[in-house]
Structures are given as C-alpha cells and as structure tokens.
Amino acid sequence: xxxxxxxxxxxxxxxxxxYELAKRFDSPVEFVWSASHQQIYRELTKLEGQGYVGVEHIxxxxxxxxxxxxxxxxxxxxxxxxxxxxxxxxxxxxxxxIKLLVGHIVSREALISIVRQRYRQHRTHLDLYQTKAQQYGxxxxxxxxxxxxxxxxxxxxxxxETARLxxxxxxxxxxxx
Amino acid sequence: xxxxxxxxxxxxxxxxxxYELAKRFDSPVEFVWSASHQQIYRELTKLEGQGYVGVEHIxxxxxxxxxxxxxxxxxxxxxxxxxxxxxxxxxxxxxxxIKLLVGHIVSREALISIVRQRYRQHRTHLDLYQTKAQQYGxxxxxxxxxxxxxxxxxxxxxxxETARLxxxxxxxxxxxx
DNA sequence: TAACCCATGTAACCTGTTACATGATTAA
DNA sequence: TTAATCATGTAACAGGTTACATGGGTTA
Numbered sequence: 404x405x406x407x408x409x410x411x412x413x414x415x416x417x418x419x420x421x422y423e424l425a426k427r428f429d430s431p432v433e434f435v436w437s438a439s440h441q442q443i444y445r446e447l448t449k450l451e452g453q454g455y456v457g458v459e460h461i462x463x464x465x466x467x468x469x470x471x472x473x474x475x476x477x478x479x480x481x482x483x484x485x486x487x488x489x490x491x492x493x494x495x496x497x498x499x500x501i502k503l504l505v506g507h508i509v510s511r512e513a514l515i516s517i518v519r520q521r522y523r524q525h526r527t528h529l530d531l532y533q534t535k536a537q538q539y540g541x542x543x544x545x546x547x548x549x550x551x552x553x554x555x556x557x558x559x560x561x562x563x564e565t566a567r568l569x570x571x572x573x574x575x576x577x578x579x580x
Numbered sequence: 581x582x583x584x585x586x587x588x589x590x591x592x593x594x595x596x597x598x599y600e601l602a603k604r605f606d607s608p609v610e611f612v613w614s615a616s617h618q619q620i621y622r623e624l625t626k627l628e629g630q631g632y633v634g635v636e637h638i639x640x641x642x643x644x645x646x647x648x649x650x651x652x653x654x655x656x657x658x659x660x661x662x663x664x665x666x667x668x669x670x671x672x673x674x675x676x677x678i679k680l681l682v683g684h685i686v687s688r689e690a691l692i693s694i695v696r697q698r699y700r701q702h703r704t705h706l707d708l709y710q711t712k713a714q715q716y717g718x719x720x721x722x723x724x725x726x727x728x729x730x731x732x733x734x735x736x737x738x739x740x741e742t743a744r745l746x747x748x749x750x751x752x753x754x755x756x757x
Numbered sequence: 758t759a760a761c762c763c764a765t766g767t768a769a770c771c772t773g774t775t776a777c778a779t780g781a782t783t784a785a
Numbered sequence: 786t787t788a789a790t791c792a793t794g795t796a797a798c799a800g801g802t803t804a805c806a807t808g809g810g811t812t813a
C-alpha cells in the first residue's frame with residue numbers, strides 16, 4: 404500500500420523511469436521510503452493498470468530504451484485522498500532489541516561488538532542527514548514550499564538517528580564497553 | 581526470520597502457549613516485537629518442525645486445551661548463534677514522511693490534523709514506557725541481569741518515542757499549528 | 758443477553774527479499 | 786579487462802495483513 408503512494412509522491416516532483424525510482428528507493432537514507440527494483444517494477448505495472456500513472460516509451464541510441472512514468476490526475480487525486488487519512492505509528496521492530504532482551508545468554512563481548520557496529524551505522528546516517536540539511540542553508544524562509552517540506556523529512560531522520568545513537572551509548576555504558 | 585528468534589527469545593524466560601505469545605506480541609508497545617496470532621501459530625509449527633521448540637499438550641476442564649511450547653537445546657543454540665551476528669539498521673519507513681514530503685499538495689489543516697493525531701499516539705506510548713521503567717525502581721544495581729537487559733529495551737522505546745514527539749513538535753511549529 | 762476471555766487454526770492476499778537473467782556503453 | 790552504469794524484467798519464497806471459522810466459560 405504505502406509503496407505505491409511513495410512512488411506516486413516521487414512522481415509529483417517529475418516523471419521517473421523505473422530505474423530512476425529504484426535508485427532513489429535504494430538506500431535506507433536517500434529517500435523517505437526504500438524498496439528494491441523488483442518491487443518497484445511490480446508496483447509500476449499495477450499502478451499503470453489502475454490508471455494512476457501513465458507511461459511514455461522512450462527510444463534511446465547509446466543506452467537501453469526506457470519507460471518514463473508520470474502521475475495522472477487520477478493518481479494525484481488518489482495520493483491526496485490517502486494523505487489526509489491518519490497514519491498510525493508503526494511498531495519499532497529492531498532486531499537488536501530482541502538480542503538485548505535476552506542478552507544474558509551470550510557473552511558481553513559479543514553484545515558490545517554488535518552494538519558498536521550499530522552505533523557506527525547510525526553515526527554515518529546522521530552525518531549524511533546533517534550534510535543534506537546544511538545544503539538548505541541558514542535561510543529557511545527563503546526556501547520554496549516543496550523544499551521546506553523536504554527539509555522537514557530530513558529533520559525526522561536527524562531525530563531518529565540521534566535517538567538511536569543515544570540508546571547505543573546507554574547500552575555500551577551499561578555493558579561496560 | 582526475526583519473528584522466529586523473537587519467539588525463541590520469549591521462550592527463554594519460560595514456556596508459553598501460542599495464545600500467550602500472541603497476547604505478548606499483540607501491542608506495538610508491549611513487547612520488543614509484534615505479530616498477529618496467525619503469524620505466531622504458523623511460526624510455531626515451523627519451529628517445532630525444526631526442533632527448536634518442544635510441545636506439551638495440556639488438557640484443561642473449564643477452558644480449551646492448549647499446547648505449551650518450550651525452548652529446546654537446539655533452539656537455544658540457534659538463538660545464541662543468531663544473536664552474535666550483526667543487525668544492520670533498518671530503514672525508517674514511516675508513512676507520515678511520504679505525506680510530509682509532498683505536503684504542499686494538500687491543505688495545511690489536513691496535515692496539522694494527522695501530525696497532531698500522531699503526536700498523541702507517541703505521547704501515549706512514551707507514558708507507557710516510562711511507567712514500566714519506573715517499576716524497575718531507582719536501584720538499578722539491585723536488579724537481576726535479566727531485568728537489567730529488559731530495562732535497556734525500555735530505554736530504546738523511551739528514546740524512540742521522545743524523538744518522534746520532538747519531530748512532531750517541529751512539524752506542527754512549521755505548519756503553524 | 759451481550760461482550761469478552763481463552764484457545765486454535767485455515768486461506769487468500771499483499772509486501773519484501775533473494776536469486777536468476779540479459780545486454781550494451783562507458784570509465785578506470 | 787574489469788567494473789560500473791543504464792535498463793528491464795521473472796520466479797520462488799518469506800513475512801505480514803485481513804477475513805473467515807469454531808466454541809465453551811465468565812463477567813457485566
């Protein structure tokens with residue numbers, strides 16, 4: 404469900420090929436949603452069948468031909484209708500929590516190691532979000548509406564990674580790392 | 581994958597029936613993992629086939645008979661082996677982010693409404709986590725190892741909900757709510 | 758008498774992951 | 786010559802959601 408709307412949302416900005424969408428949905432930090440190219444091609448086929456996206460076949464010489472997908476009026480209307488409904492908070496579902504819950508059945512060293520690895524990942528993600536946020540500059544009011552909204556999604560990433568980092572620090576301190 | 585290990589982790593504490601597991605995995609805030617009863621019964625069948633859990637059929641008079649599942653040595657070993665592997669951070673995947681990314685195509689009022697609803701949920705969740713955390717009392721060092729580890733998972737919930745709340749506040753301020 | 762708790766399941770469907778498959782162009 | 790980029794897909798499987806199905810005991 405959400406993936407189709409994430410695709411429609413990406414198409415609000417401009418038309419994309421499946422390949423382009425796949426690249427944008429590739430990294431857990433790049434876009435607001437993530438998915439594999441297999442999922443995206445499957446979903447685009449469905450969205451086309453529903454009339455929510457239109458396709459233009461583009462012939463290319465020195466590159467494979469591609470299909471450019473764009474948002475139809477029906478697609479935009481469906482997206483808007485979905486947007487005004489509530490989105491309940493989803494459960495946390497972090498594997499590390501399972502591991503920590505029964506942490507007493509493995510060695511402290513092993514736990515410290517996996518929490519440290521995770522700490523580094525969140526550090527990297529946070530740096531990425533912060534670098535991107537800085538590109539919006541200090542003059543927030545000078546930004547376009549679309550840019551301001553995009554900035555607010557970056558804020559979510561920053562809050563998220565900061566909280567995860569703080570938790571990893573708590574745990575490492577507790578484990579005596 | 582993770583669900584099976586979450587079940588094994590719950591069985592570390594004590595044997596459970598499918599119904600009991602389903603109750604513990606029911607709420608997004610109650611346990612470290614969530615799943616429906618359908619998923620749990622399916623998974624238990626698989627875990628039994630793998631020899632990771634054992635079943636005891638319990639006859640009851642004034643209640644339906646039940647099956648008590650407990651962790652086998654093989655199950656515990658599998659859980660331990662899984663626990664020492666790294667758990668990469670998973671993508672954020674919050675529908676609200678999609679909605680905010682293209683927030684300019686719906687009314688501010690609608691956005692404020694859905695963000696406020698979400699804010700209230702995170703408030704409720706945070707209160708729950710904090711109430712539970714207080715039950716561990718101020719004497720952390722007096723707790724058993726298992727209790728300390730459980731407390732650390734509550735800390736994750738507290739960090740998580742606090743971060744989400746802060747983000748909702750950012751967004752509401754931005755939207756002029 | 759209605760709703761809830763206990764207790765277990767099947768079936769269909771949707772979403773997400775992993776593996777397989779192809780093939781030209783371009784940059785190191 | 787090796788790897789990356791562009792570009793599209795199929796197939797099998799695992800994980801998660803929704804709907805359907807049953808039925809006794811307890812509490813309001």
